[in-house]
Amino acid sequence: MPRRSSVAIIHPSDLHKELFTDSGAGTLIRRGDAIQKASSLSEFQDLDKIKKALLESRNNLDTEATDAEAVVDRFLEFLKVxxxxxxYDENMSGLAIILPPSADKPMATxxxxxxxKFGWLSNLAENMWSAIKTDNPSLCWRVSEEDENLVWFFxxxxxxxxxxxxxxxxxxSDFDADVLDSFSTTLPAIHTLR
Structure with a gap:
């Protein structure tokens, strides 16, 4: 069994029932990765992993984008300053980048x-969201109306x-029309599956 996996046995006499189902498939319980936080690019151990995650996300968002790598490079330059x-988690199955409120954005974004896909199936999205919501009492984001996880965002x-x-x-937060116009024209849609 992989090191990151564990099995819970209720009682030794129930070992055969706990480890194997009727079909003999077995029961596997996986431990999730801890959610980590960073507030500068220098805090990441492997910047190439970050770039790869952003690049895959960007490629899924803009299937015709030929300059996806340049867009990701500009985004990383933006994050430097x-x-x-x-x-994020250790395996980079999930990555969220939150910008704090500013003069032109009244709430975190x-x-x-x-x-x-593994991150969605292993409850990583819920764990990340819990950490994000704890740190951000108000938050906004934009998602493509064709995103397959739209229900989750609702x-x-x-x-x-x-x-x-x-x-x-x-x-x-209570949105007013001016704030809505500001966000809807400047906030790009995020894409959640890579």
Whole structure:
């Protein structure tokens, strides 16, 4: 059994029932990775992993984008000089980059959220969201209306607005029309599956 896995046995006499189902397939319980945080690029052990995660996310978002690597490089340059908080797991199955409130953005904003299929299936998205929500009492983000995880985002938001092929979500704030216009024109859609 892999080191990162464990099995819970209720009682030794039930060992055969605990380890094997009727079909003999067995029961495997996996431990999840801890959610880590970083507030500068220098805190990441492997910047290439970050770039790869962002690049895969970008390629899925813009299937015709030929300059995806240049876009990711510009985003990383932006992060070098601007405050952010990144949430991620050791295997980089999930990465969220949150920008704090600023003069032109009244609430924290998800700049990037990328989660692998394994990350969605292993509850990583829920664990990341819990950490993000603990640190951000109000937050907004925009997701493509074609994102396959759109229902999950509706569950996490207080409200949403559909606009220009995307859905603007938020929690923890009362939006007015001016704020909505500001966010809907400047906030790119994030893509959540890579």
């Amino acid at each position: 601007n405050p952010f908080t990144a949430y 998800i700049a990037s959220l990328t989660i692998t 569950e996490k938001a207080d409200a949403s607005f559909k606009h220009n092929g995307g859905v603007l979500f938020y929690y923890g």
